[in-house]
Amino acid sequence: MSIRLYNTLSRQKEVFVPGDPQRVTMYVCGPTVYNYVHIGNARPVVVFDVLYRLLSRYFPQVVYARNITDVDDKINAAAAANGEPIRILAERYAAAYRADMAQLNALAPTIEPWATEHIPQMIALIERLIERGHAYAAEGHVLFHVPSMSDYGKLSGRNRDDMIAGARVEVAPYKRDPADFVLWKPSTAAQPGWDSPWGFGRPGWHIECTAMINTHLGPSIDIHGGGQDLIFPHHENEIAQGEGANGKEGGQYCRYWLHNGYVTVDGEKMSKSLGNFRTVRDLLQHYPGEVIRYALLAGHYRKPLDFSLAALDQARAALDRLYGSLPPTDNALPPARADALEAALADDLNTPLALACLHETASALRKSTDPDEQSRLLATLRDGADLLGLLQQPPAIWRQQGGMGDAQATGPTTETIEKLIAARQAARAARDFARADALRQELVALGIGIEDSATGTTWHRLHAEAMA
Template identity: 65%
Template sequence: MQIYLYNTLTRQKEAFTPRDPQRVTLYVCGPTVYNFAHIGNARPVVVFDTLYRLLQRAYPNVVYVRNVTDVDDKINAAAQAENVPIGTITERYYEVYRADMAALGALPPSMEPKVTQHIAAIVSMIERLIANGHAYEAEGHVLFNVPSFAAYGQLSRRARDEMIAGARVDVAPYKRDPADFVLWKPSPPDLPGWDSPWGRGRPGWHIECSAMIERNLGPDTIDIHGGGHDLIFPHHENEIAQSTCAHGGRLFCRYWMHNGFVNVDAEKMSKSLGNVLLVHDLLQTAPGEAIRLALLSAHYRQPLDWTDAGLKDAKAQLDRLYRALDALKDVEAPAAPAAPAAFLAALADDLNTPKALAELHQLANAANKATDTAERARLKGELLAAGWLLGLLQQDPSVWLKGEVAKAAIAPEEIEGLIARRHAARARKDWAESDRIRDELAARGILLEDKAGQTTWRVAS
């Protein structure tokens, strides 16, 4: 299976060829843990988890690293507000983040390195950049010398003036060039800091990822680097400059991937508009799997418009898919099922999840019509295999379908009793009573389905 990925660096879709097929490397910028994650933070997690699953299907060993930023000015501010060490803040929100992302069906990465565990690696990389003329010390700061790297701007393709403005950098008097950015900065006594050759201080944002990639994936060129579209500049642009210069000009990364923004009801998500949706809150109102499907409903490179209606539709889609699986409970799926070729082709085409989801529904439709036992078993295996690649359909169908019964204010035992009474009415051809029981259940949020002499029920979407 040939995988094709859109490379932000080249602005085109390319056949994916890893540096070493026996060890595929993937790095994704992770959370800054000072608050709950919002739905925009969750999109790259779901997108790159889907890529991780696809790569695992194609290669024997995929090393997926997603970092944790646990020292940052926002973390410092939160810790000072509560008068606690930064570790109290970061551990609290890191655990919530991991739980929330797991609820969205995200697999744990191979590694989740933390910045505070890599201070020595950061200092070492900065020392090398100074030694080879790509960085300099000034008034307790260490800055990267942007003019020393001629290819600066290759990822974002911005003009120099636009880059300086877009980076929102402080044009301090100690800078040699306005575009130079901080690798190390001094820490006053009331802020976290570490000893270094340049005094007590803390790292700049960009150098952290470069050092963690080198320490956890090695100094060789990595295969894929991912993150949100907002990270292209300055963060990923600066990573390229630092890592390339620290490694003697060696190519830093082969493929750059970036997901689009999440808007809410066609508006940009922002605190000022009061429309920031936290994953932790959404999980109180909708299953994590439905949130995941909603995030996969648009192609990852396109903006995603988040709406209540879209989330409700995602839940309804999952209900239909789980009903198809539940109808196959009498057949055993093959031991090692494979997703069908059309589904795999959609995912391999730059993670075309809308098309992959359409193929998943086609599978469910075929399963609903199939009568041959062998065909039904095959389709069940294909549904499960395709679902796994999308991080969907991994629950017991009966548990999923009956999970909303409490909201219908009726116990399963009462439902089954009414169904039995309806069967008795139908047996004596009392169609009026049969219809009355069906309508009573429908009014209480329970829909009946008669098929092949059997009656099944589900909670109305």
């Protein structure tokens, strides 16, 4: 089975063919660590985590780099306001970011480069750009000269006027062209900075990723991912820097560009002024990470995704059904592959279809009465769930917690629930079905749902919308 991905550069789906089948390289733009990340930052993490899992099945080595941007004007301002060095602030929020993403079942990247640890590489890259006629120094700045790259704009497809307007370029007398962008800029004594051939200063945003890619992955990589908002100017400028510095001998900077769509909240763009700014950390106080992950996978990654509490509640109910299909423990399972689900992911990460395949398998498992078929279906369900990063908890823990929420704190104890279930089972064995139905209704009234299957009775905590 081949993997097909939509390449922003070619504007079409292409069969994925890596430059080196023995070593696939993927770089995803990571966070700027000056605060807790919002739900929009989490979407590329989850999307490219699924791609990482898929690629790892097809190729012997996948080198996945996701950077930390730890020098930026917002970081500088936040650190100054706190009276602390930028590194201390960055390390605090980078640790929070890792912890939050781990709650979403995101695997750690192979490499996590930090921008400030690559200043010498950035300086060397800028020097090469100057030598090759693609950059120039002016008044303590170094700028990339956009007209020096004849194919500049090939990723975004924007014309020159749109590019200048879209980049919100700074009008400065030292620029040779309005579209030229900063590679290095001067720092005051109060600002973070490093010595360079052009004076004490700090790097521009775009040069950071190019330097980290060249250092850890090489001059030409297979996949570069990020949010749709990064296509221009960030990724467009990365191409110019990478191909400008490395020349034809360096090859194509990146062969496949993948971008996820925007995240809105309740149909509107996230904004602190609108009160709909959702950080992952805040959401994790009310929903388990797996619920957030499911909600992020419910839409195709290239499409806009409207994120709402209703969507989270739907995701939690869907996971309740999936976990409800699992036996309390997994015995030795036969080897199985979720072929239909994997095929959906291999077609440009069609996660909505993959989730449908997962539910179809779970439904078949619930209905099956044949032990051999049950084992095969369970193995298939587990395989597909692993590809999606779902069903990672012991089912008993999920059921008892009801996907976390507040139900556990206010609902009946596990001991009470199990006594009622045992009484219902005794009533059924005695063929006292009226009593058994009454006990089921009593459990529902307490916020407990139950499911009977050939392997026994399982239970989970219901949520308000399921009990209404």
